[in-house]
Amino acid sequence: MNPVYIEDLDRHVGSDVWIHGWLYHKRSSGKIRFIVVRDGTGLVQGVVTPEAGPVAFELADSLPQEASLRVGGTVRAEPRAPGGFELAVSRLEPVHVPTTPFPIGPKEHGTGFLMDHRHLWIRSRRQTPILRIRDAVLWAIRSFFHERGFVATEAPVLVGTSVEGTTTLFPLDYFGNPAYLSQSGQLYLEATCAALGKVYWIGPVFRAEKSKTRRHLIEFWMAEAEQAFLDHEGNLALQEDLVRYVVEAVAAERQRELAELERDPALLLREVGERFARITYREAVALVRDSGVEMEFGDDFGAPAEDALSRHFGHPVFVERFPAAIKPFYMKRDPAQPDLALCADLIAPEGYGEIIGGSQRVDTEEELLAQLREANLPPEPYQWYADLRRWGSVPHSGFGLGVERTVQWLTGTAHIRETIPFPRTLDRLYP
């Protein structure tokens, strides 16, 4: 008999079904025993009474946490059961019975302990909905771009040059030559967008920054897009459409998971319900200073400044036109004010920080070479990148969205390490 998944139990009320899963938790009360089973799609309470037979009744008491099992019985609606449905168990078959106690109990644990057991922690009732929402975010990004005719393409992960700067690269040995793990696929997407028109990719990127905060990972996933003949204004519109699409998809498809995380989908929908705010860097600095956080024009936003911006608006806000001096070499200058870059960061609401960085790209070889010089970067490794400005250069723009930051916002998770199955952080490479 094929098993039924717990998320589909509402369609099987009154039926006799099998569930294949793991024993999450159990409670015993003399002649009635409750087993909580998880199967990856959710949790369900099984009720075991002596009517299930002596073997099943005994197993309901003796099986330890995280025993794998097949359990059969009748589905019924039951208001006393968590989730509203329960299984009246008539059959219980162990698959594997652990002989040592599962390290992660139903009580509290410290972060260090949980991180040491991340491979087991992901089975817990707060972790599974976060990872399922992550899945929905990634799917929504893909379907958004697919619907708009973007071509999914790839950027290399092993690269010979830096995108963002040289201090934050992971060096490695490439058959005797220096190579690095990519910090961003952007430069390569600029090349493929000249071939395919509009492109995107979702992949891992690596920053060797000694960041030790709740919103940084050493290895994280970026969703990057690049479109030919797209200007700065069009770029912002595209980003706004993407973010709204993702939020609406998650709110619609992951209601149960959001509820398990006590995250209100109505709040998320309200946050993206109206047009995102747009302010210039200059306005943002003034706003930050008004809120009491010290900052000079020409500084990048620190965490307190970003928080102040984030909480000032009830929805995402674009901060446009940063001083070019604090932005990377590949951004096009604002023709009206050449000391500013045609760029924008998108700040998520509620203090979840920057989730997108994007810009119109420099599109003449002369400007590119000049800006490489200003950034003290050698032109040789960027020859191929300069070539894109030599043959059929077009105005083009793109952006990168931080997948984990987005998941963190949508799930309301305090620390970014819980938004990816195996986070890589400053002092942690295990498991």
Next chain:
RNA sequence: UCCCCGGUAGCUCAGUUGGCAGAGCAGCCGGCUGUUAACCGGCGGGCCGGAGGUUCGAGUCCUCCCCGGGGAGCCA
């Protein structure tokens, strides 16, 4: 790299002016027919992160080191 906090039972923690090493949970045994981190009774469980020092006596005070957590800078 800098600042702050912590390391005591498998886990989460308490430990008084320096004076016999404690609790809850987990585990094991027993009880209970509607539990929701069930509850009730019982049992076992310790290199107090490491090294040195002060002291009659150190989990407790001092020095150094190791490890973890939180935050800053930088960024998505």
